[in-house]
Amino acid sequence: MEFTRMVFVTLLCLCTHATSLPNFVVIFADDVGFGDLGCYGHPSSLTPNLDRLAAEGLRFTDFYSTSPVCSPSRASLLTGRYQTRSGVYPGVLYPGSIGGLPLNESTIAEVLKPLGYATAAVGKWHLGFGPNGMFLPTKQGFDEYLGIPYSHDMGPCHNLTCFPPDVKCFGQCDMGTVLVPLMHNEVIKEQPVNFLDLERAYSDFAASFITTSVKKKRPFFLYYPSHHTHYPQYAGEGAAGKTSRGPFGDSLLEFDNTVGNLLATLEESGVINNTLVFFTADNGPSLMRMSRGGNAGALRCGKGTTYEGGMREPAIAFWPGTIKPGVTRELTSTLDILPTIARLAGAKSPPVELDGVDMTEILINHGKSKREAMMFYPTDPSEKLGLFALRLGKYKAHFFTRGSTLSSTTPDKECSMFAVLTAHDPPLLFDLEADPSEHYPLVPSGETDIPALLERIKKVKERFEASMLFGESQIGKGSDPQLEPCCSPQCRPKPHCCQC
Known part of the structure; x- marks a missing residue:
C-alpha cells in the first residue's frame, strides 16, 4: 500500500x-x-x-x-x-x-x-x-x-x-x-x-x-x-x-x-x-x-x-x-x-x-x-421522458425499452425496430453481474430487498434529472445542402460537381 x-x-x-x-x-x-x-x-x-x-x-x-x-x-x-x-x-x-x-x-x-x-x-x-x-x-x-x-x-x-x-x-x-x-x-x-x-x-x-x-x-x-x-x-x-x-x-x-x-x-x-x-x-x-x-x-x-x-x-x-x-x-x-x-x-x-x-x-x-x-439516454433524449435506464452498482433499471433499426435482424425480438417504446413501472431490474445479457428481470425474493433498491435508484434518478439542463438541440437546427463541404464551392450542379 x-x-x-x-x-x-x-x-x-x-x-x-x-x-x-x-x-x-x-x-x-x-x-x-x-x-x-x-x-x-x-x-x-x-x-x-x-x-x-x-x-x-x-x-x-x-x-x-x-x-x-x-x-x-x-x-x-x-x-x-x-x-x-x-x-x-x-x-x-x-x-x-x-x-x-x-x-x-x-x-x-x-x-x-x-x-x-x-x-x-x-x-x-x-x-x-x-x-x-x-x-x-x-x-x-x-x-x-x-x-x-x-x-x-x-x-x-x-x-x-x-x-x-x-x-x-x-x-x-x-x-x-x-x-x-x-x-x-x-x-x-x-x-x-x-x-x-x-x-x-x-x-x-x-x-x-x-x-x-x-x-x-x-x-x-x-x-x-x-x-x-x-x-x-x-x-x-x-x-x-x-x-x-x-x-x-x-x-x-x-x-x-x-x-x-x-x-x-x-x-x-x-x-x-x-x-x-x-x-x-x-x-x-x-x-x-x-x-x-x-x-x-x-x-x-x-x-x-x-x-x-x-x-x-x-x-x-x-x-x-x-x-x-x-x-x-x-x-x-x-x-x-x-x-x-x-x-x-x-x-x-x-x-x-x-x-x-x-x-x-x-x-x-x-x-x-x-x-x-451511469445514466442511459436514447438516441432521441427528451426532458419529458428523461432517462431510459440507470445503472447503480451492479444493478440496472430500465424505465423505458425500445428496439432499433440499427439492431434489427437479431433473433432477440426486443432488439428489433418493431419493439416499440414501452414504459416500465416499476422498472425492469437486472443484476448485471449475474445476468449481463439482461434476460432475467429480478423479482421479489429473500436475496435482494427490491423495494429498498428501487427506492435508492429512484432517488439517484430524481437527483440527477433535477441537475440536468438540456441544451438547445444542435441537430434540431436542421440542414442546408449548401453547407456540405465541396472542393469547388461555386460549381454547379451540386452535389455531383464536388470532385477534385
Missing part, C-alpha cells in the same frame, strides 16, 4: 513540471462491440496490438459510452458532459447540418492547450462542419486535423473502391449528398476520399505529429477517432483478405495495424513510458449489418438501443511503468476521460458542471471508482 501511494505521489509531482507533462493518446473505435476484440473473447478477430495493450495495461469490463450512436458519444468523450447538456441530440450530425458541438463547450484539447500541449485529431470528427467550417476540430482546440468531418457512409459510395484490387463498397450509403471529402485542417485534400490509402495517411499523419512534438519537446494530445469498423467496411492491401472474419475482420485488422504503428512511434520516439494510451469505442455494433456489423458478445442488442450491447464498450488503459497489468470491474465511462486527463496533466477543469469523474485511482492503484451511477 505504501509503495502504490509513493508511485501516485511521484506521478503527481512529475505532472507539475512542464518538461515532464505526460502525453495522451485517445483511440476511439467506431461501431466496435463488446465482443469484437480478441482480448474480449472473439475467436476469429486478429487484433494483436489491442491485445497487447490489454495484456500489458488495464482492461475494463464495465465501461460505458453515453449514447448508442456516433455524434452524441463523441461530444460526451471530448467534453466530459452528457450530450443532453451540449445539445448534440437527437441522432447524429450530417454533412449539411447547421449545428455542431457548441463552441462554448470545452474539449480535452482546449483544457490542455494552456499548458503548452500540441494537439491533433485524425479520423472521424462527426461533431459538425457548419457554416464556413465553424465546428471543425481546428475551431475546438486542435492545432491540426486530418480526416473526414463526419461518417464515411454519408455520401454515395457505390462507385468507390473499398478493398483492393477494385472491390466496390458494399451497399449504397447516402445518396444525394456530396462525395466524402478528406480534409487537412480546413482544406479539402481529396473528394472523394481514397479508402485504400486512407488508413496509411492517418497513420503517417499521427506518427509525424508525435515525432514532431517530441523533437520540439512539447507534450502532446492525439485524438484518433477511427472510421473502422463502421459500414461500409474498407481496408488497404496490408489487411484486405488477411483474416478469416471477412470484410469486418479485415477492417478491424487495419485499424489494429494503425494502433501498432502508433505504439512503435511512441517507442522509437522514447516517450512510451510517459504516454497514457486509452482505447475505447463510441457505441455498440450495428447488428442490422449481420456478420458485417460487429458483435456484442454476451450483451443484449447493439447500436441504437440502451441495452448493454448498445452502450457497454471495450476499454483499455496502457501506460508502461505507471499502469500495472490487470482487469478492473469498476463502473467507468467515456465521461471520465476528460477529468482524468486534466488531473494527470495538472490542468484546470472547465468551469461547468461535469458528469465525468477522475479515474486516476483506478489507473494507478487499481482502486475504486468515484462513479456512483
